[in-house]
Each structure stands twice: as structure tokens, then as C-alpha cells.
Amino acid sequence: MRLILALVAAAVVVAPAMAAETFSDPKALVTAIYDDYQPGKLAGDPTLYYSTKLKGIFDQSIENQVFASDAAMTGAEFKPASVFNPFLPDVSALLFDVAIGEATVIDDRAVINVSYHNFDQPRLVTIAMVREDGNWKVDDVASLGREDHWLLSWALMYDPTGF
Template identity: 30%
Template sequence: MQPFRLIVVILFYLNALPVMAQSGPETIVKDIYDTYSGPGQIGLWPSDPGPRAMFSARLRPLLEKDYERAETDGIGLLDFDIFVDGQDFDLSDVEIGRAAVSGDRATVEARFRNFGEPKRIVYGFVREDGAWKIDEVSSPDGEYPWALSELLSR
């Protein structure tokens, strides 16, 4: 990771994580897409140490392993940005759906256009220690559907 990008990500999360940890699923997804909007925004990389805190106890070790793999080999299993379902981003028409909550689980859909192409990302949440954590990210549509847990388990 480039040093400047790492500094920006760390500063964002030092300010945002306390709020995001207490936020509901919709707010967490909105906060993710806020990092992609506006000039100079660089988005997030889920396996980086700061963003990793948003994820469940089930996914954090997989993300940490992928981060270590990328640091050693230059590339991890994640070779695209899961939040935009692509290598690069030019997002428009971002819509965050209402959370469907069932006990300690919730689902939120994000719909947007990336370089004009329609995308749908589904976020699965679990409540851990009183806070909502991302337990799955998936793109069920298109030619190559995927789920984060499956990508990281290869």
C-alpha cells in the first residue's frame, strides 16, 4: 500500500471507527460509500488494518491473512475493490437500502453505477458484543457473482 494512502485510511478510521462501531448497518454502508465520493477520495481496502475492524470475528482472520499475503507476495486473493465490484471507481446514483433486521442479523443492499454500469452489493451483518459488524459482502448479479468469504477461502 502506498504510504500516503495508508496515512489517509488510518486518519479516516481513527475518526470514523468509534462512530461506525456504534452505528446501525445502514449507516455503516453509507459511511463506506462516503469514502468514494468527492474529490481526492480513495475508497477503502477491506484487508487494511483500519477497515478490518468493521468486519465480524469470522471474516477478520481471513482479511488479516490476505493482508499478510499481499504484503509478502505483492497481491492477495482480493484483486479488485469489493465495495465497488471493480478495479477503479467512478460512482454515481448511490442508493443505500433499508436494513432488513432479524434478531442479531441484518442485510443491507447498496445499488449504484460504477463507470455507468449498474452494480448491487449485498452486505450481511451480525451483532457482536453489541455492535454491528459486516459478516459478508457479496455481488449476486452479473456474469461473475461472488461472496467475500468464498474469495478469501481459496
């Protein structure tokens, strides 16, 4: 019983530490994001990588029930954890040819392009980052390929149709 309690206590300490992982390099941040989408891994909550500004926009969209109509249309219960994932906006995932570009950095801002094929669909996203307290965080995401075009922050604030 003590062993079980010790394991549970260790999990409680380790889980927040993993969630608070820091990145001193923009490419390391983007690489960590897409490592979550490899076969056999469960992708975590994408908001863990968000900057303070993007988290605020996301939280406001939850408060404004931006995603609630999606659940209402299907009859499902709305759960904030099941909302749009900008790093992999498809419902199903089987990624091939993931290519993470080099970061363009100016002061405390950076941009990286990521391309991949999900099943047979090519995708191209641009991830804008900001350095907060010495660590890189995602500040916005844009979809720029053949598929639907969107800018995450704009869609969370202004898009009446949602995703």
C-alpha cells in the same frame, strides 16, 4: 516546533479513533462505507468495517497468499493493502445512482442491498452484517448483479482463481 509536535500527536490520537468508528445501526454502517467513494474522498481500508470472523478469513487468505499470484502475474510487489475491495470491486471508480436499501434485521444479523453505477456499469451487492459488542460490522459481501457473481468469504477461503 511545539505546534507541529502537538498536531502530530493529535493526528496519532484521532486516526485510531476514526478507524474504530462504531455503528449502532446497520444502514449507518453501509452509508459510511459508500460515503468513502464520493468524488474527492480517498477510500480507506475496507477491512476496518469487517467483523471478527471476516477479518480472520481475510488474514488467513493473506497468509495463504491468495492474492500474491495477482501481483506475481503483473510483476508488482504484493501488498496486502492493495487487495480486492468488496464494496467497490472495480479498479476505477466514478459512482452514480448509489442506492442503499433498508436493512432486514433478525436478532444480531442484518442484510442490506446496495446498487450503483460505476461509470456506466450497474452493480448490485448485498452486505451481510453482524452485531459485535453492540456495534454493526460487515460479516460478508456478495455480488449479485450482471457482473461476476461471488461471495467474499467463499472466494477468500476456496476460490483457486482468486478475484
